[in-house]
Amino acid sequence: MTANTDTYDYIVTGAGSAGCVVAARLSEDGRYRVLLLEAGGNDSNPWIHVPMGYPKVFANPKFNWMYESEPEPGLMGKRLYQPRGKVMGGTSAINGMVYMRGHPADYDEWRQRGCAGWDWDGVLPYFRKGEDQENGANAFHGVGGPLRVSNPPVRLEIAERWIAAAIQAGLPAKDDFNDGQQDGAGDFQSTIDRRRRASTATAYLDPARNRPNLTIETHAQATRILIEDGRAVGIAYVRKGVPRTARARGEVIVCGGVFNSPQLLQLSGLGPVDLLRNLGIPVIRDMPGVGADLQDHFSVRCNFRCTRPITLNDIANSLWRRVVAGAQYVLFRGGPLASSGIAAGGYVRSDARLDRPDIQFTCCAFSYAGRDSKGAQPHPFPGFSVGAVHVSPEARGTVRIQSPDPLAPPAIAFNFLRTANDLRITMAGVRWVRRIAQQPALAPYIAGEIFPGPAVNTDAEFEHAIRSNGVSGQHGVGTCRMGTDERAVVDPRLRVHGVRNLRVADASVMPSVTAGNTNAPTIMIAEKGAAMILEDAPENT
Ligand SMILES: Cc1cc2nc3c(=O)[nH]c(=O)nc-3n(C[C@H](O)[C@H](O)[C@H](O)COP(=O)(O)OP(=O)(O)OC[C@H]3O[C@@H](n4cnc5c(N)ncnc54)[C@H](O)[C@@H]3O)c2cc1C
Incomplete structure (x- = not known):
C-alpha cells in the first residue's frame, strides 16, 4: 500500500451503463464511501446529448475504445468494428438509445441454467425500479425511476x-x-429525456454527483484488482499516466463491459491458466470461463x-x-x-x-x-x-488479453x-x-x-x-458469465467464484444474450446487483 492510498467501502471500475447505476445506488443512503473509476473523460461534448448526434461519437477515439475483432472466418476473414463508450455513461453515452428488455423466456432460461432469482418475475421489479415510463405505470412499467423511457x-x-x-x-x-x-x-421506445439522450451518467449519476461520499475519477483506468489471500482488497489504476492504488474495505465491483471486464480479470490473474502463463501473469485462480462464451446478435x-x-x-x-x-x-x-x-x-x-x-x-x-x-x-x-x-445466435466467441500491458486492446473473436x-x-x-x-x-x-x-x-x-x-449487433454479453457450472465466472449474486469481495455487474455476466438491445437489461443487472451488494453489506447480514 502506498502512502497516498485512499480507502473506500466500495470501488466500482467503469462508469458505463452499469457502473453509473451501481455507484449511484451504493452511495444513495450516505452510509458508504464509494469510488467510481472511469477510463474515459467527462460527457460534456454536446453531440453526446443530442439524440441524432451519435454518428459524431461512433468512431471518435476521444469517447470510444474503437475495438476491432480478429478476422472472422465465417465472414470472409473480415474484422468487425466494435465501438464502445469510453466516457462517463460508457456505451449508454454513444448507443442508439433503443429501450428493449428482451423476452421473458430469456430470463426464465437464465434461471433454468442455474441463475436463481433471475427469471422474469425476479428481474421485472428491477426494470420497473429504474424506469420513468412516458406512458405511465402498469404491471410492466414503472414511473419515477431515474431512466426516462419515451415514445419517438x-x-x-x-x-x-x-x-x-x-x-x-x-x-x-x-x-x-x-x-x-x-x-x-x-x-420503438428510447432512452431520451426531454429530447436529450438519457445515458446512465445523466440519469443516475448527475443527481448523485455532489454526494460527499461519492468520489468520481475520470481518465482513471483500472489495471489490476488487488487480491490478498483470496480476497479483493483494492484496485491498481493509472490516472493521466500516473499509477495509483485505492483500497476497498468492502467490495470491488467490476463494471468494465463485455470486453474490458474479462480483460481486467485476466490481467489480475483470474482467467484461463494457459493464457495467463504464456503472458507471464501470476495465476491467482484458473478460470477458463473468463473471456469465454462471448455471444452477440x-x-x-x-x-x-x-x-x-x-x-x-x-x-x-x-x-x-x-x-x-x-x-x-x-x-x-x-x-x-x-x-x-x-x-x-x-x-x-x-x-x-x-x-x-x-x-x-x-x-x-x-x-x-x-x-x-x-x-x-x-x-x-x-x-x-x-x-x-x-437475436439468439449459436455462435460463441472469446475475449483474451494479448499482452500483460493493461492498456493494450484484447483480442475479440465472435465466430459468427x-x-x-x-x-x-x-x-x-x-x-x-x-x-x-x-x-x-x-x-x-x-x-x-x-x-x-x-x-x-x-x-x-x-x-x-x-x-x-453481416456485422455484430453491438450487443455482446457473456464473457464473465453468471452461473453455477464449472465455467461460470460469477454466481447468481454476481460474486466472482473463488474470490471474496469481488463482483462483476455489467453486460458481461449475462448467461445468454436477450432477444433485444442490451442497454436496458444491463441497467437492470446493475440495479439488482447493487441491491444484492447492499443486502450483503456486513451490517445488513
Ligand atoms: C454502437 C452501439 C449502439 C448500441 N445501441 C443500443 C441501443 O440502441 N439500445 C440498447 O439497448 N443497447 C445498445 N447497445 C448496447 C448497449 O449500449 C450495451 O450493451 C451496454 O451499454 C453495455 O453496458 P456495460 O455497462 O456492460 O458496458 P459499458 O457501457 O461499455 O461500460 C463500461 C465502462 O467501463 C469503462 N472501463 C472499461 N475498462 C475500464 C477500466 N479498466 N478502468 C476504468 N474504466 C473502464 C469504459 O470506458 C466504460 O465507460 C449499443 C452498443 C453499441 C456499441
Whole structure:
C-alpha cells in the first residue's frame, strides 16, 4: 500500500451503463464511501446529448475504445468494428438509445441454467425500479425511476410507412415491445429525456454527483484488482499516466463491459491458466470461463433508395437543411435531431414452431455505404435501412488479453455464421425485410433495393451477401458469465467464484444474450446487483 492510498467501502471500475447505476445506488443512503473509476473523460461534448448526434461519437477515439475483432472466418476473414463508450455513461453515452428488455423466456432460461432469482418475475421489479415510463405505470412499467423511457419524439414518415408495410406483410401491430410479448411491428421506445439522450451518467449519476461520499475519477483506468489471500482488497489504476492504488474495505465491483471486464480479470490473474502463463501473469485462480462464451446478435443491414427526400440522409446531405435542423433543435429541441432515427421495428419467428421470435427488425431513417459505422457517410441520395438481426445466435466467441500491458486492446473473436442454423435464420430475416419492402404501404417509397440488391435471389446469393456484409449487433454479453457450472465466472449474486469481495455487474455476466438491445437489461443487472451488494453489506447480514 502506498502512502497516498485512499480507502473506500466500495470501488466500482467503469462508469458505463452499469457502473453509473451501481455507484449511484451504493452511495444513495450516505452510509458508504464509494469510488467510481472511469477510463474515459467527462460527457460534456454536446453531440453526446443530442439524440441524432451519435454518428459524431461512433468512431471518435476521444469517447470510444474503437475495438476491432480478429478476422472472422465465417465472414470472409473480415474484422468487425466494435465501438464502445469510453466516457462517463460508457456505451449508454454513444448507443442508439433503443429501450428493449428482451423476452421473458430469456430470463426464465437464465434461471433454468442455474441463475436463481433471475427469471422474469425476479428481474421485472428491477426494470420497473429504474424506469420513468412516458406512458405511465402498469404491471410492466414503472414511473419515477431515474431512466426516462419515451415514445419517438418526432414522427418519421418512413418509419410509419415501414410499420404499415410490416402489418400488411402479416406482423401484428404492436404498441409495447416490453410487455412480455414481442411479435409484431411498431414504434420503438428510447432512452431520451426531454429530447436529450438519457445515458446512465445523466440519469443516475448527475443527481448523485455532489454526494460527499461519492468520489468520481475520470481518465482513471483500472489495471489490476488487488487480491490478498483470496480476497479483493483494492484496485491498481493509472490516472493521466500516473499509477495509483485505492483500497476497498468492502467490495470491488467490476463494471468494465463485455470486453474490458474479462480483460481486467485476466490481467489480475483470474482467467484461463494457459493464457495467463504464456503472458507471464501470476495465476491467482484458473478460470477458463473468463473471456469465454462471448455471444452477440448478428445483424445484416438492408439498404433502400427512397423516392422522396424524407430521410435523414437528405438533411445530412444539404447544408441548408442541416442549418434548419440545427436551429429547430437548438431553439425548440425539435426537428429530426431530436430523434434517434431508429424509431420503429419489429419481431418475427423464423419458424412458427418457435416459442418466441428470433429475428428483430430495426428500421432506420437513414442509410450509408460500407459494412460498418466506422467513418460511415450517408448515401448521397434519400435512403433508409432495415436491420435483420438474429437475436439468439449459436455462435460463441472469446475475449483474451494479448499482452500483460493493461492498456493494450484484447483480442475479440465472435465466430459468427459457423453453424448452418445461424446462417438459415439470418437468411430468413433478410428475406422478411424484402417481403415487407414489397408491400403496398412501402413500395411507392422505394426507388430501389441497394443491398442485398435485385441480383440476389438464390440461397447461395443470399449467403454470399450475408457473409460479406453481416456485422455484430453491438450487443455482446457473456464473457464473465453468471452461473453455477464449472465455467461460470460469477454466481447468481454476481460474486466472482473463488474470490471474496469481488463482483462483476455489467453486460458481461449475462448467461445468454436477450432477444433485444442490451442497454436496458444491463441497467437492470446493475440495479439488482447493487441491491444484492447492499443486502450483503456486513451490517445488513
Ligand atoms: C454502437 C452501439 C449502439 C448500441 N445501441 C443500443 C441501443 O440502441 N439500445 C440498447 O439497448 N443497447 C445498445 N447497445 C448496447 C448497449 O449500449 C450495451 O450493451 C451496454 O451499454 C453495455 O453496458 P456495460 O455497462 O456492460 O458496458 P459499458 O457501457 O461499455 O461500460 C463500461 C465502462 O467501463 C469503462 N472501463 C472499461 N475498462 C475500464 C477500466 N479498466 N478502468 C476504468 N474504466 C473502464 C469504459 O470506458 C466504460 O465507460 C449499443 C452498443 C453499441 C456499441
